[in-house]
Amino acid sequence: MDETAQQTGYERVLVPVGDKSDPNNLTELASLLVDPRHGAVQFVHVTTDRSFVGSQEAWRTGSESVAQSQHQLRQQGIESTGSIRTARNAVAGILEEAEEYDADAILIGWTDTDAVSRIVEQLLRKADCDVLVFRGDADPTNAESLFVPVVIPPDENRLRMTAILSQRSEAPVTFAYVVGNENTEEDGWEVLEKSATGLEAFGVQAETELVNGNDVIGKLGELSADHDIMVIGTSRGWWLRQSLFGRKTDEIAETAQCSILMHKWQGEVPPE
Template sequence: MTDSTTQGPILVPIANPETADQLVSTAADIATDTGRPLEVLTVIRVPEQVPLSEGERLVTDEREILDYAADLVSDPAIQVSSRIRFARSIASGILSVAEEQGIETILMGWRGRPRRRDIILGSHLDQVLRKASCDVLVKRMDGDEELQQILLPVAGGPNTKLAATVAGSLARVHDAEIRVIVVHSPNETTDTRDEKETMLEGVIGGFTGVPVITQEIVESDSVGDTIVDQSKDVDLVVLGATSEDLFRRSVIGSLPEQVGRRSASSVLMVKEHRNIPSRLTRFISHLRREILRF
C-alpha cells in the first residue's frame, strides 16, 4: 500500500500562480517519495476560427507561470519539464499531452464550487476524469496547510489502494500521522462490515516508513457527515472515488463529491484508471454467448 504502482510521469496542469504552489508542492511530494518525473503544463485554448498553428500569438504570461511553477520544485533529484499546449479546449489539451507523454498520473486543482446543471466538479475536470487513460488526482485547496495529520477513510472501494499509496507518500515526506477510519452504517450486512475491516487491516499492514498510524471504527448513520466532522482535526483528507457506473454517468462518486465540498480541510480525491471499455466488451461478449445458448 505504500509504494507507487506506477513510475511514469506526473502531469500538473497549471492555470495561474494562485493554484500552482499547492498543486506543484503535492506533486513534488509524491515525486520525491516515488522517484517520478514531473511534467508542468499550461493549455491555451485556441478558438475554432483561429488555426492552432497561430496559437503562439495568444501567449501572454503563460511562460512566466510555467517557469514559476517549475521553480517551486526544490528537490534537485526530481526531473521537471514544462510545456505549453495549444488546443480547442483545456481538457483536450491535457488529455492529448497525457497520451503523448505516457503520463501515468494527472494532478488537478478544484475550487469546490457548487454544481452547475450537468457539470459535477467542473467542465475540464469532468472530461479529464471520464476520459483520461491514467490515474487522476483532484485536490480541493484550502489555503496553505502544514501537513501533520492525514485522514484516510477506508470503505473497501476500488480506489482504496491508490488512496493509501498517495497518503503514504505524503506522510513519509512530511513525517505526518495517518488516521485511518472505517465508518459502518446501521443497515450494513455483516459481510460488508467484514470486508471493510479486512481492507482496513490490509491498509494498516501495508504502510512502511510512516511515523504514526492510528485506526478507528465508527458507527454512524451518515458516512459523509462523519468524515466531514473528522476533517476539522486534520490537514488533509485523502479518499478514493466511489463511482463504478459502467456507463460513466458519474465522475467521482457522490460521497467523495460531498466530502470534497464540505470538508474543513484540504481534500485529495483519487481515481485509478480502469479499462472500462474492455470490461464492457467482455460483458457484451458474455451476453451474446448466453443468448446463443437458447
C-alpha cells in the same frame, strides 16, 4: 506505478496549470508524490483561444505560471519541464499532453466552479493513467495527519499512493468507518482491520476509527476537522459516488474541514 513506487513515488507527473498563481498548492503536492531521485514533473498550460490577441495573452500568462511552478520544484532539486499547448478544449489538451509525456499520473486542482468540475469529471473517466484531484488552501507539505474514510478495503493502488504521501510528508494515516442503517460495527471493524493491514504492507502503520451516524457526509465533515488531508476514491464500491459525480460534485468539499485528495488509479472505472 511500478512495484518500487511504494517507496519512491510517481515517475512522470503531469500538472495542468491555469493563468493564475497555484491556488490548490499543486506544485507542493507534486513534490511529495513524484520520485525524488528519478521522477520528473511536467507543467502544462492549455489555451483554447485561437484569436491572435487572445492567443498571445493566453500564451504569455500561461508561460509565466508554468515558469513559476518549474522554478519552485527545481529549487527542491526535482526535475521539471513546461509546455504550452493549444487544443480544441482543456480536456483534449491535457489528455494529448499526458499521452505524449507518457505520464503515470495527472494532478489537477479542484475548485467550486462548474467548468472545472466538468473538466475533472471528464479526466477521471478518460485519462489512461492515475488522476489525483486536490482541493486545499494549506500547503500539503506541512500536513500532520491523513484521513482515509473507507466502506470497503482500499485497492492496493490507493494504498500505495497513500503510503507515498504519508512517507514523504511524515503524516500519520487514520482509516475511518461510519456505521449507518445498512452496515454493522462488525462490518466496520473488519474493513478497518483489512485496510490497516493493507497499508502496513507498504511500510506505513495506520490508526483506525469507527463511528456511528446516518448522515455520512456530515459525519465525515466533523471527523475531518482533526486532520489535514482527506483521501477519497471514485470506485464503483465507493459510498460517496453520488456526491462525487453529477451536480453535487462539490458537496464533500463544502462539508470537509480539511484539504481533499481524490484519487483514481489507472484502469479504475468510475461509476456511471
